[in-house]
Amino acid sequence: MKIRTMLMISAMLFAILPMVIYSVFVSNMLSSDGDKQFCQTITEVVDNERYTLQAYINTVNTQVNTILNNADVQEAISSKKSTNAAGNFITQFAQQNPDIESIALVTSDGSIFCGSSGKTGQIIDNFSAYNNYADGALFYNNIVNPEATGGGTNPTMFIKETQGSVTLLVNYKLAGKSFLYNATGGSVFYNGSVTVADSSPNHNYNIVDNFKVNLYYEYPSDVFQSAIDNLQDGQISDIIEYVPVNSSTGEKWYAAMVKVGGENGLIAIASCAVSGNANSFSLPASNNIILAVVLISLVAVAGSIVVSILVTKPLKTIEETLVKVRRGDHEARIPTAVSNNEYGQMSRAFNNLLDEIVVSEDRYRTITEMSDNIIFEWNFKTNEVFFSNNFNKKFSYRAPSDHFGDSFLLKAKLHEEDSERYKADLEKLGRGEEFKHNEYRMKNIYGDFIWVLIRTATLHDTEGNPLKIVGVILDIDRAKKSEKQLTERASFDALTELYNRETIESQIDNEINLSEARKSELAVLFIDVDDFKHYNDQYSHATGDQVLKFVASTIKGVVGEFGFAGRYGGDEFIACVRNAEINDPKRVAQDIISRLEEGFDCDGERLMVSVSIGISMIKDDYNTRVEYIIGKADDAMYSVKKNGKSNYAFI
Numbered sequence: 013m014k015i016r017t018m019l020m021i022s023a024m025l026f027a028i029l030p031m032v033i034y035s036v037f038v039s040n041m042l043s044s045d046g047d048k049q050f051c052q053t054i055t056e057v058v059d060n061e062r063y064t065l066q067a068y069i070n071t072v073n074t075q076v077n078t079i080l081n082n083a084d085v086q087e088a089i090s091s092k093k094s095t096n097a098a099g100n101f102i103t104q105f106a107q108q109n110p111d112i113e114s115i116a117l118v119t120s121d122g123s124i125f126c127g128s129s130g131k132t133g134q135i136i137d138n139f140s141a142y143n144n145y146a147d148g149a150l151f152y153n154n155i156v157n158p159e160a161t162g163g164g165t166n167p168t169m170f171i172k173e174t175q176g177s178v179t180l181l182v183n184y185k186l187a188g189k190s191f192l193y194n195a196t197g198g199s200v201f202y203n204g205s206v207t208v209a210d211s212s213p214n215h216n217y218n219i220v221d222n223f224k225v226n227l228y229y230e231y232p233s234d235v236f237q238s239a240i241d242n243l244q245d246g247q248i249s250d251i252i253e254y255v256p257v258n259s260s261t262g263e264k265w266y267a268a269m270v271k272v273g274g275e276n277g278l279i280a281i282a283s284c285a286v287s288g289n290a291n292s293f294s295l296p297a298s299n300n301i302i303l304a305v306v307l308i309s310l311v312a313v314a315g316s317i318v319v320s321i322l323v324t325k326p327l328k329t330i331e332e333t334l335v336k337v338r339r340g341d342h343e344a345r346i347p348t349a350v351s352n353n354e355y356g357q358m359s360r361a362f363n364n365l366l367d368e369i370v371v372s373e374d375r376y377r378t379i380t381e382m383s384d385n386i387i388f389e390w391n392f393k394t395n396e397v398f399f400s401n402n403f404n405k406k407f408s409y410r411a412p413s414d415h416f417g418d419s420f421l422l423k424a425k426l427h428e429e430d431s432e433r434y435k436a437d438l439e440k441l442g443r444g445e446e447f448k449h450n451e452y453r454m455k456n457i458y459g460d461f462i463w464v465l466i467r468t469a470t471l472h473d474t475e476g477n478p479l480k481i482v483g484v485i486l487d488i489d490r491a492k493k494s495e496k497q498l499t500e501r502a503s504f505d506a507l508t509e510l511y512n513r514e515t516i517e518s519q520i521d522n523e524i525n526l527s528e529a530r531k532s533e534l535a536v537l538f539i540d541v542d543d544f545k546h547y548n549d550q551y552s553h554a555t556g557d558q559v560l561k562f563v564a565s566t567i568k569g570v571v572g573e574f575g576f577a578g579r580y581g582g583d584e585f586i587a588c589v590r591n592a593e594i595n596d597p598k599r600v601a602q603d604i605i606s607r608l609e610e611g612f613d614c615d616g617e618r619l620m621v622s623v624s625i626g627i628s629m630i631k632d633d634y635n636t637r638v639e640y641i642i643g644k645a646d647d648a649m650y651s652v653k654k655n656g657k658s659n660y661a662f663i
Contacts, residue, residue, distance in 0.1 A: 047286075051251045051266060054204070054282050058268045059248055061206055061280035065272040072150060072171055075109060076182060080173060085117070085126075089178045092119060094126035103128045111190050113168045113183040120177045142181075144212075147173050149276035151210045153183060169210070204265075204284025209240070211276040232257055236267075240279060243271045263287055330359065386485040390416065392444070392478055397421055406487065408457040427453035427461050444470050444478030451488065451530075463492035465529050488529045494522050505579040507557060508564030516578030516586050521638045523588055528634035535589040535597035538626040538645035539567060539604065542657045544583035547619070555614055559621055562612045570603045586642065592629060601625045601660035609658075622658035624649050629662070 079085055079102065088098035094117070106112045106128035116127035122139025124131050145151050153168040168183040184190070235254050243249055252267040267283035333346045346359040387400040397411075397419035404410075411418045421441075426434050430452040437450055446468045453461040468483035503512045511519060520536065527534040541563055548556040560583065567577045567587050575589040587604075589597050604625065611620035626648025628641050648663040655661075 050284075050286070051268075054251065054266055054268045054284060055248055057206065058270050058280050058282040061208075061282065062246065062248070062270045062272050065208070065278050065280055069150065069273045069278065072182075072184065073148070075105075075112070076148075076171060076173055076180065079105060079115065079182070080175070080180060088117060088126050089175055089180075092125060092178060094132060098126050099132075102126060111184050113185045114181075115183075116181045118179045118181055120179075142172060142179065145172065146211075146276040149211060149273065150184070150278055151212050204282065207281040207283065209279040209281060211271075211279070236269075236281075239269060240271075243269065243279070245271055245274050245277060247271065330362065333362075385487075388421070388483050388485065390419075390421065390441070390481040390483075392480055404457075406456055406485075407454070425455040429453070441468065441481060444472075444481075446470055446481075451492070462487060462489035464488065467531065486529050488526065491522060491525045491529060494525075505564075508560055508579045510564050510568065510585070511576065511578030513578065513580050516576075516580065516588075517638050517642070519576055519578070520586075520588050520641070523590065524630060524634055524636065524638070524641075527590070527630060530591070532590070533592035534630040535592035535595075535600075536628050536630075536641050536645045537587040537589065537597065537601060537604075537660075538580075538628075538642065538649045539563075539585040539587060540624050540649050540653070541583035542622040542624055542653075551614075555619070558612075558614050559619065562619075563608060563621060563623065566607045567604055570600055570607065575600075580642075586645075597627050597629070598660065598662075601627060605658060605660065624652040624657050625660035626650070626652065627660060627662050 082098075082101055084095060084097035084101050088095055098117075102115045102117075106115050112128075114127065114129040116124045116129065116131070118124050118136060118139065122136040124134055124136065126132060148171065150169050150171050153170045167186045169186060170181055170183050172182075173180045232254050235252060239249050239252055248270045249268055252269070254265055254267065255262055256265060264286045265283055266286055267281055269279055269281045271277050271279050330346050333344050345363045386403050386406060388403075389398045391397075395416045396414040397416050398414060399420065403420070407420065407424075409420050409423055411420060411423070416422060421438060424434075433450075434452050451463060451465050454464050456462045465486040465488045466483060467486070468481050470481055471479045473479050503515050504510065505512045510516075523534060541559065544556065544559065547559045560579075563583075563585065564577070564579065567585055571577055571587045571589060574591065574595045575587060577585060577587040580586045587600070589595050589600055605623060608621040608623055611618050613619075626645040628644035628648060630636050630641060644663045648661045651663075652659050652661045
């Protein structure tokens with residue numbers, strides 16, 4: 013069948029599909045989209061109220077701070093007595109801010125001693141109830157005696173701030189044309205409205221919303237309490253679906269809420285009946301359905317092309333060839349005559365890529381065989397282990413199979429002092445963990461134990477599971493034996509029993525070579541005793557010798573497990589820290605300083621010692637000369653001397 017005919021038939025068949033989808037789902041999509049738009053409108057309304065409430069809270073906090081920062085008010089608070097200046101300020105402030113109903117300074121027994129309402133001397137009934145409310149937050153005023161505060165019978169909100177045994181009470185208007193009423197209570201959309209609740213335990217919902225009576229009981233307490241408890245500051249809640257408690261028809265309502273002002277802030281609630289409102293948003297859904305039909309029709313036409321034989325046949329040929337290559341047939345190639353169009357170009361591109369891979373593998377194999385380093389791979393999926401061909405130049409073991417149970421990793425002959433540590437590390441390797449620069453003694457092809465360094469990397473699949481281990485075995489026997497010979501031939505400083513200058517330089521030079529093999533960092537610390545001449549002049553040269561011995565033993569004790577130390581000359585010492593990426597040289601320097609500051613007993617007197625330490629690092633440049641790295645540490649030490657001593661610095 014010709015492609016044109018096949019595509020025409022497929023297109024006509026798939027063209028029926030959008031019509032079927034449209035007829036089945038049109039009503040549901042209209043309803044769903046209208047409901048979604050309606051919910052979005054409620055969310056937008058409550059989002060707008062977030063900024064209104066925040067502005068209101070900011071204004072209230074500013075006013076409270078202005079009152080408390082007034083010197084006359086502070087004088088009245090300190091003396092717990094009203095003054096003309098304080099009374100006049102509070103009265104004028106209340107008059108200048110029309111939203112304020114009253115301001116009062118109240119003692120702990122509820123007695124008003126200064127205020128704007130003219131109720132000075134009166135006692136606020138049930139004043140102890142204020143202890144249940146947090147300072148600095150707005151609450152609905154359902155506990156204050158209106159006769160005492162001047163609030164009358166109008167509903168108000170209050171904020172309190174306690175200073176010592178005095179409480180500042182500021183009552184804010186809610187009725188009439190107050191800011192909060194105009195900005196929130198007057199907000200009406202469709203047949204819904206906006207309500208503001210405070211953060212008191214029962215969340216007084218009747219603060220605003222045209223002051224409907226018993227509005228609290230219109231909200232199901234369990235549904236709204238749960239939503240409020242899970243609300244974060246500034247966060248808009250998901251749409252809450254509920255039936256008003258006082259509803260006789262069971263009409264469904266939607267609501268959303270937002271909390272502003274922190275833990276004890278205000279809560280705006282936008283609510284509206286669903287009936288008659290959600291469907292008003294259905295017109296945009298019609299446009300979405302038309303767009304969906306067009307998209308589905310395009311997908312249907314594309315589907316007719318995908319399923320055609322002319323498309324799948326060349327792809328199948330390409331797939332079969334790639335499978336052969338994956339199974340090890342590196343000579344397999346995609347027939348370039350499969351097509352002269354895009355498939356032909358794809359085939360030639362794949363063939364060129366395969367040629368490059370084969371050349372790259374040959375190059376990699378040649379480099380590996382020329383190198384003294386042995387490469388190995390442990391495939392967890394097949395549990396097989398492969399070694400590079402140069403393995404046989406170093407070790408005599410011949411594995412009967414590629415299975416891990418027969419591999420050199422498991423059968424290697426280890427020095428008895430390294431055997432248990434190697435087995436433990438191999439178990440970690442089997443779990444996908446990596447060798448961390450571990451060094452072992454293994455028996456080589458000549459029957460001698462040589463030092464090797466094993467480094468590994470773990471490859472994972474997309475889900476994080478280990479696929480294989482790739483590793484390298486490096487021969488570091490010469491460097492390790494050189495290290496041992498240096499240690500055996502080491503010359504020591506007679507006084508401190510540390511390496512002398514010549515030996516410490518040789519040790520650092522050898523350690524640089526080992527760090528290069530380990531691919532690890534090396535740190536050199538130049539340590540100079542602060543004001544050493546003082547000990548010789550103030551006490552004696554014998555005391556000075558004791559100080560040097562104390563410094564030497566302290567340095568040796570700190571770096572003994574992961575480094576070595578020597579006396580460079582006079583009151584100067586050198587410490588070398590291996591694997592500095594793990595053994596933090598800053599911590600080493602601080603430990604030395606801290607232990608020396610603890611001091612030691614000398615001739616019945618406690619002597620404290622301070623040192624200045626310079627630190628230099630070798631990270632990648634392993635060709636660095638010993639003199640250079642020590643010189644850099646020396647420069648860093650002198651920068652400490654210039655800036656107060658008894659510290660450490662990096663260069």
